[in-house]
Amino acid sequence: MKYAREYRDPELCRNLADRIKETCQKEMRIMEVCGTHTVSIFRHGIRSLLPEHLSLISGPGCPVCVTDQKDLDAFMELANRKDVITATFGDLMRVPGSDSSLQGKKASGSDIRVVYSTMGALDIARANPSKQVVFLGIGFETTAPTVSASVLAAKEEGLENYSVYCAHKLVPPALEALVNTPGIRIDGFLLPGHVSVVIGENGYREFFDRYGLPSVIAGFEPVDIMTALLKLTEMITTQTPALKNAYTRAVSENGNTEARRVMETVFKPCDAVWRGLGEIKDGGLSFRPTFADFNACEKFEINVSETVLPKGCACGDILTGRISPPECRLYGRVCTPLNPVGPCMVSSEGACAAYYKYKGPEMEKRGHK
Numbered sequence: 001m002k003y004a005r006e007y008r009d010p011e012l013c014r015n016l017a018d019r020i021k022e023t024c025q026k027e028m029r030i031m032e033v034c035g036t037h038t039v040s041i042f043r044h045g046i047r048s049l050l051p052e053h054l055s056l057i058s059g060p061g062c063p064v065c066v067t068d069q070k071d072l073d074a075f076m077e078l079a080n081r082k083d084v085i086t087a088t089f090g091d092l093m094r095v096p097g098s099d100s101s102l103q104g105k106k107a108s109g110s111d112i113r114v115v116y117s118t119m120g121a122l123d124i125a126r127a128n129p130s131k132q133v134v135f136l137g138i139g140f141e142t143t144a145p146t147v148s149a150s151v152l153a154a155k156e157e158g159l160e161n162y163s164v165y166c167a168h169k170l171v172p173p174a175l176e177a178l179v180n181t182p183g184i185r186i187d188g189f190l191l192p193g194h195v196s197v198v199i200g201e202n203g204y205r206e207f208f209d210r211y212g213l214p215s216v217i218a219g220f221e222p223v224d225i226m227t228a229l230l231k232l233t234e235m236i237t238t239q240t241p242a243l244k245n246a247y248t249r250a251v252s253e254n255g256n257t258e259a260r261r262v263m264e265t266v267f268k269p270c271d272a273v274w275r276g277l278g279e280i281k282d283g284g285l286s287f288r289p290t291f292a293d294f295n296a297c298e299k300f301e302i303n304v305s306e307t308v309l310p311k312g313c314a315c316g317d318i319l320t321g322r323i324s325p326p327e328c329r330l331y332g333r334v335c336t337p338l339n340p341v342g343p344c345m346v347s348s349e350g351a352c353a354a355y356y357k358y359k360g361p362e363m364e365k366r367g368h369k
């Protein structure tokens with residue numbers, strides 16, 4: 001906590017808030033791309049410190065939320081198989097597929113195990129040689145290296161009953177997709193801290209050079225976020241866009257090269273479907289041919305028939321910043337954390353769950369404030 005305290009200094013936050021108010025003299029829309037930022041902004045009451053005309057928009061930074069319905073249904077299909085043990089991180093368990101969730105499947109007898117690391121999934125594979133163990137790989141550049149590491153370990157060990165369903169996503173192509181989506185106005189990006197630890201400042205260079213939108217990498221403490229917001233409002237006001245790193249204690253220029261090496265050994269970029277954004281060129285990861293034996297999609301014939309999106313759910317619009325959660329007509333009435341209709345209400349990093357937790361079901365419809 002010694003170091004965290006400095007980044008939670010109330011006096012410093014108030015000073016930063018004053019400077020943001022001075023700088024932000026016109027309407028601005030800044031997207032926090034990362035779900036952890038969304039939660040941190042609520043937890044620390046940051047919105048209440050900002051001027052009325054500065055809107056923070058929650059973006060597509062929750063891995064569970066952006067996972068396509070078809071992938072979710074494929075997870076259910078795998079879970080139906082008697083010869084398969086499905087291993088997953090806990091945040092996927094309650095996400096609704098077209099007709100059930102993994103939690104529902106487990107209640108009906110499917111063998112689904114929650115693991116806390118990919119190495120836990122390998123342990124299950126070692127302990128159950130007569131079963132196939134499939135790990136459900138979702139998430140961004142943050143989690144993909146650990147999933148790759150499990151594949152490398154399985155290959156080295158000759159563990160033939162382990163595979164991964166790869167639904168990993170890459171963040172920079174999604175930023176590009178957002179900028180190119182009609183009807184979405186974003187004046188600047190608060191870039192995700194965790195992803196940036198892996199891809200570094202340079203991971204966004206190509207995106208920034210192409211679009212020239214103010215972009216700042218931020219950590220998760222209030223001072224981190226407020227500092228990044230100040231940099232963004234300054235750049236927007238003075239029309240001097242730049243790519244900046246306000247999280248230098250964790251993010252370097254080139255990121256974690258070893259994590260990227262491991263990830264790039266096993267996976268390569270591929271076009272991928274994101275909820276809300278559709279298919280994004282090079283927006284995801286797929287297995288390199290050398291590792292095809294560990295690709296669950298190659299190992300099993302997975303037949304997903306027609307997918308059904310949760311009726312009335314506006315997660316796609318929320319993930320792209322078109323609307324805020326209270327503007328979904330199901331928010332707080334039909335859809336609650338206890339009875340989630342869409343993934344954004346399930347995941348602790350989902351925008352709907354964060355709004356509900358910190359603002360309650362009857363939050364005023366004040367757009368993104």
Ligand code: SF4
Nearest residue numbers: 314315328335342352
């Ligand atoms: S409130 Fe529920 S139904 Fe509405 S967008 Fe969020 S998750 Fe979907």
